[in-house]
Amino acid sequence: MILMTELDQARQEINRINQQLVKLLEQRFTAVTKVNNYKVAHQLPILDQQREQAILNKVTAETSDPAKAPFIAAIFKDIMKQSRQYEQALRKED
Numbered sequence: 001m002i003l004m005t006e007l008d009q010a011r012q013e014i015n016r017i018n019q020q021l022v023k024l025l026e027q028r029f030t031a032v033t034k035v036n037n038y039k040v041a042h043q044l045p046i047l048d049q050q051r052e053q054a055i056l057n058k059v060t061a062e063t064s065d066p067a068k069a070p071f072i073a074a075i076f077k078d079i080m081k082q083s084r085q086y087e088q089a090l091r092k093e094d
């Protein structure tokens with residue numbers, strides 16, 4: 001059998017994590033669709049700055065390694081930016 005290097009093993013681990021992230025992100029976008037439906041029905045804007053700040057605070061508090069916290073927070077900022085664009089796209093559909 002071909003020897004699996006540490007690099008291959010670490011990349012396999014990343015592939016498995018990516019698979020999980022894709023599933024979770026799809027679930028998150030499905031939840032965002034529900035939030036968007038509610039907000040459209042109640043004529044609420046896409047952006048909720050307070051909610052975004054609350055999420056960033058919670059995510060930062062839940063990160064156990066402080067060295068990783070700012071990078072994880074940056075990812076969540078981008079996730080929410082993409083969610084807003086997704087909501088925009090949904091609103092343009094109908």
Ligand SMILES: O=C(O)C(=O)C[C@]1(C(=O)O)C=C[C@@H](O)C=C1
Binds near residue numbers: 035087
């Ligand atoms: O909770 C909402 O109101 C959403 O639209 C979802 C979400 C998010 O991705 O978590 C996206 C946009 C808002 O600015 C706040 C949060």
